[in-house]
Amino acid sequence: MEIVLLSGGSGKRLWPLSNDNRSKQFLKVLKHNNEYESMVQRVYRQINETLKDVNITISTSISQKAILEKQLNNNVDIVCEPSRRNTFPAILLAAAHLYLNKNVDLNDTITILPIDSYVENTYFENLLKMDEIIKNNKANICLLGIKPTYPSEKYGYIIKKNKIEFKEKPNKELASEYINQGALWNGGVFCLKLSYLIDYLKKYIEFNNFEDVINNFDKLEKTSFDYAVLEKESSIDVIEYNGCWKDLGTWNTLTEEIEDKIGKVITSEDCINTSVVNELNIPVVALGLKDIVVATSPDGILVSNKEKSSYLNNYLDQVTDRIKYEERIWGKYVVLEETDKKLVKTLYIDKGKNISYQKHTYRDEVWTVVSGKGLFVLDNEIKDVKENDVLFIPKGTKHAIKAITDLELVEVQLGKNFVEDDIERYEYNWDEI
Amino acid sequence: MEIVLLSGGSGKRLWPLSNDNRSKQFLKVLKHNNEYESMVQRVYRQINETLKDVNITISTSISQKAILEKQLNNNVDIVCEPSRRNTFPAILLAAAHLYLNKNVDLNDTITILPIDSYVENTYFENLLKMDEIIKNNKANICLLGIKPTYPSEKYGYIIKKNKIEFKEKPNKELASEYINQGALWNGGVFCLKLSYLIDYLKKYIEFNNFEDVINNFDKLEKTSFDYAVLEKESSIDVIEYNGCWKDLGTWNTLTEEIEDKIGKVITSEDCINTSVVNELNIPVVALGLKDIVVATSPDGILVSNKEKSSYLNNYLDQVTDRIKYEERIWGKYVVLEETDKKLVKTLYIDKGKNISYQKHTYRDEVWTVVSGKGLFVLDNEIKDVKENDVLFIPKGTKHAIKAITDLELVEVQLGKNFVEDDIERYEYNWDEI
Numbered sequence: 001m002e003i004v005l006l007s008g009g010s011g012k013r014l015w016p017l018s019n020d021n022r023s024k025q026f027l028k029v030l031k032h033n034n035e036y037e038s039m040v041q042r043v044y045r046q047i048n049e050t051l052k053d054v055n056i057t058i059s060t061s062i063s064q065k066a067i068l069e070k071q072l073n074n075n076v077d078i079v080c081e082p083s084r085r086n087t088f089p090a091i092l093l094a095a096a097h098l099y100l101n102k103n104v105d106l107n108d109t110i111t112i113l114p115i116d117s118y119v120e121n122t123y124f125e126n127l128l129k130m131d132e133i134i135k136n137n138k139a140n141i142c143l144l145g146i147k148p149t150y151p152s153e154k155y156g157y158i159i160k161k162n163k164i165e166f167k168e169k170p171n172k173e174l175a176s177e178y179i180n181q182g183a184l185w186n187g188g189v190f191c192l193k194l195s196y197l198i199d200y201l202k203k204y205i206e207f208n209n210f211e212d213v214i215n216n217f218d219k220l221e222k223t224s225f226d227y228a229v230l231e232k233e234s235s236i237d238v239i240e241y242n243g244c245w246k247d248l249g250t251w252n253t254l255t256e257e258i259e260d261k262i263g264k265v266i267t268s269e270d271c272i273n274t275s276v277v278n279e280l281n282i283p284v285v286a287l288g289l290k291d292i293v294v295a296t297s298p299d300g301i302l303v304s305n306k307e308k309s310s311y312l313n314n315y316l317d318q319v320t321d322r323i324k325y326e327e328r329i330w331g332k333y334v335v336l337e338e339t340d341k342k343l344v345k346t347l348y349i350d351k352g353k354n355i356s357y358q359k360h361t362y363r364d365e366v367w368t369v370v371s372g373k374g375l376f377v378l379d380n381e382i383k384d385v386k387e388n389d390v391l392f393i394p395k396g397t398k399h400a401i402k403a404i405t406d407l408e409l410v411e412v413q414l415g416k417n418f419v420e421d422d423i424e425r426y427e428y429n430w431d432e433i
Numbered sequence: 434m435e436i437v438l439l440s441g442g443s444g445k446r447l448w449p450l451s452n453d454n455r456s457k458q459f460l461k462v463l464k465h466n467n468e469y470e471s472m473v474q475r476v477y478r479q480i481n482e483t484l485k486d487v488n489i490t491i492s493t494s495i496s497q498k499a500i501l502e503k504q505l506n507n508n509v510d511i512v513c514e515p516s517r518r519n520t521f522p523a524i525l526l527a528a529a530h531l532y533l534n535k536n537v538d539l540n541d542t543i544t545i546l547p548i549d550s551y552v553e554n555t556y557f558e559n560l561l562k563m564d565e566i567i568k569n570n571k572a573n574i575c576l577l578g579i580k581p582t583y584p585s586e587k588y589g590y591i592i593k594k595n596k597i598e599f600k601e602k603p604n605k606e607l608a609s610e611y612i613n614q615g616a617l618w619n620g621g622v623f624c625l626k627l628s629y630l631i632d633y634l635k636k637y638i639e640f641n642n643f644e645d646v647i648n649n650f651d652k653l654e655k656t657s658f659d660y661a662v663l664e665k666e667s668s669i670d671v672i673e674y675n676g677c678w679k680d681l682g683t684w685n686t687l688t689e690e691i692e693d694k695i696g697k698v699i700t701s702e703d704c705i706n707t708s709v710v711n712e713l714n715i716p717v718v719a720l721g722l723k724d725i726v727v728a729t730s731p732d733g734i735l736v737s738n739k740e741k742s743s744y745l746n747n748y749l750d751q752v753t754d755r756i757k758y759e760e761r762i763w764g765k766y767v768v769l770e771e772t773d774k775k776l777v778k779t780l781y782i783d784k785g786k787n788i789s790y791q792k793h794t795y796r797d798e799v800w801t802v803v804s805g806k807g808l809f810v811l812d813n814e815i816k817d818v819k820e821n822d823v824l825f826i827p828k829g830t831k832h833a834i835k836a837i838t839d840l841e842l843v844e845v846q847l848g849k850n851f852v853e854d855d856i857e858r859y860e861y862n863w864d865e866i
Binding site: 276280288289319337 | 449699703709715716720721729731733736740741742748749754767770771774797799801804820823843845847
C-alpha cells in the first residue's frame, strides 16, 4: 500500500510558534509516552502502528525537507515540489515520483492524506477498507468522510445521494440540513489507482522521466485536487470514519489537545480553561485567567481569548519584525537581540552539516564557539576550531564552517543592514580537504 | 524649606518590571508631555513646580544612588543608609545629614515624604500650610491626612478627636465607621523641626560628626517612624489633602494611571480594560482580553487578571531565575540568553565609568565592542579599544574596562558557574594612566 502524506505550507495561525518558515505540523506540543511529538511525528507513528507493510511518501516543498528528515529520523521518502501550487499539482507530482522514481505498479492503489489531522488510530484502519474498494474496482476514487459532531461552517460536506455531491462551507442552517441528510465532512483523504493520476498527468505534461515533470511543473493548474478532479468524477465511494478528527490549526483547537502548561510556566490555582505554551527561557506567570491562551517564542508573545484566537491572522500584518527562530537544512538559529548596531544569534549546526561559503558586504561577524568541533574556512584558509575559539570575520571575506560534532556558536553581527539579503554565496568543496 | 524624600526598598509587586534590584519608583511608565517619566521623576518635578526655594534630600540605600542620579540628572542631594533599617533610622540619618553635613539650622522645618505617591500638585501646596504650623510652634509634628475615597483595609487612619489617634489597617466596617467620624488616611508625610529629630538622635548615638552617626547606625531601632515617634507624641496637627492619592504599588493601581499600550504592542479593538507593558524587543499581540494586565521584561512575563495581580507575590517564590536586567553604578546590563554552557549579555557602560578590575575562576569571557571607545586592562596591560574590537579574557586573568565614550559590549561567558559570585575584585588606579 502506498501512502502519500501532503505536508502543507506555512502559516501564522499558530503564531508565534508557527511562522513563514515553521509550519504548525512541526510543533512538538503533543504528548505521547511522556515525550512531546509533533503532528507529523504523531501521524507517522500512528500509520506505522496501524498499517503493516506500507510505503510512505511525503509531498512537500524543499523548505520542509530538513525538518521532516530530522523529525522522522531520515528514514522517509520525500518528494519536493519545485514551487507551491496547491494540491492538484502536488498530488500529480507525487504520483510521478512513485511511477518514475520508485517504479510503483500503475495498478497499485495510492492513498493521499493530509499530514496534520489529529485523529485516532481507527482513522487509519479505514484506509484498508478504502484500499479494498479501489483494488476491487468498485469506484474510481474512494473518500474518507468524517461523521460530523456539529454543524460547522468551516468544512466541506460530502452528501451521498444518487450521486456524490460536495458542498463547501455552508452556513449553519444548511450545514444542519446536510447533517440530517447524513452528510459527512470531507477529510481530504483520497484513495485511487496510480494509473488514474498518471492519466491526468499525461494530459498536461509529456514526459519520459521525472525530471521532465519537474521542469514542466508549472504547466499543472494551480488548483485544488477537489476542484480539478473530484468534482468531475462520478464514480466515487465514501467510507465513514466516526471518531475524533481535528485540524488543530488554531490555538482554540490545539489547546484542547495539549497540556495546560508547556515550558517555564507558573499558574495560580484559579486559572480556568487556560493554556500557556512558553518557548522562551524566561518564566511566564499567569494569574486568575479564564479561557485564555498564552504562547511565546523568540518571535513574539500572544495573549488571547481562546475563541478570539481564530482572528489572529488579521493582526499579524502589523508584525513586521524579522523571523527570530528558523530551522535550516544545516541546523537552526535563534536571534537573541537585534538593535540598529548589532544582531546577536545562537547558531546550532548539526554534525556533518555546514553553512554555505558566503560573504557579507555590510557587516563584520564574530563567532564564539560555545561547544563542539568544526572546520572553519576564511578566504580559502581552513583551520580546526573548537569550544572557546573566537573567530573574527571582516566584511568582504568569504567564510564557512562545517560541524565535525554538533556545533554551537554565538554570532555577533556588527555594522548595518542585518538582513538575510546581505549575503553572496560561493561553492566550497569540503571533500577536497 | 527642607524636603526629605524617602526612597524605599525594592520589591516584586510590579514583577517582572520591578525586581530585587529595580524598585517600582524608577519604572518609566507615567506619561508627561509625551515622554515617559518614573514616579521619582514625577514627584521631583511636581515639587519643583509647586514649591519655590526648596532643598530636596533623598534618603535611600547605596544600591539606588546611581539610578537616582541618572533619573534626576545628578543635581540631587542623596544620603545613603549603611543598611536598610526601616523609616525611623532612615529619617534620623537624614536629619543628621542636614544638621552635620549641610549645616541646616536646628530651628528649620523639615518635611519628610515618600517618593512614590501618585498625587496632584495641590498635595505639595499643602506642605506650605504644614510648614506654617511648625514654624509658628502650633504643634510638634504636622501630618498630611488624605481624604478617604472608600473604606480601604490597606491603609492607616488618623482620627482627630480630643487627641490624635492612629488606627492601622482596620476591617471594612471599622474603616467605614472611622470615615464617618472624619478620619483621614495617613499618607506618611511628617513636618517637624530639625531640632526635634536631632534630640531623638542624641538619645541613641553620641556624635561629633556625620561619620559617628554612620558608624553607629545600627544602634537605631529597626522600626517605623510612626511607631517609634508619632504614636508617642501628643502635640500633633493634621492638614487635610482632598485629591488624588495612589500608591501605584500593584499592577491593578498602576495600570489605572498608565497608557494601555507601552512598547511593541498590538491589541484587537475588543480588548476591554486591558493594559500591556512590553519591555521586550519582540511584539505582544493581545486579542479579546478583558480586565487583564500583561507585563514583560527580560526577567519574565506576567499575564494576570488585574484584581488578582495583588496576589503576585505569592507566586514569585517559584521564580528562581537569576535577574536578567540590572542597573549598576557603571551603567546597565541585559542577559540575552543563559544555558548551561554559555551566558550572553549586552553591557552598556556610561561615559567615564568603569567596571571594577576583576577575575573569574570558572569562566572565560569574550567581549565584542559594539560601539564607543574605551580603555581595556588585561593583567595590568592597558590598551585602547573601539567598536568591532574583540577581546578574549581567559579565566584567571584580571580585567577591566573604562568607557571613554558610552560603550556597548556583547559579553559571551563560556564555561560553568555563571553566577555573579564567580568574581574576585581588585584595585585599579585609572588616574595613573
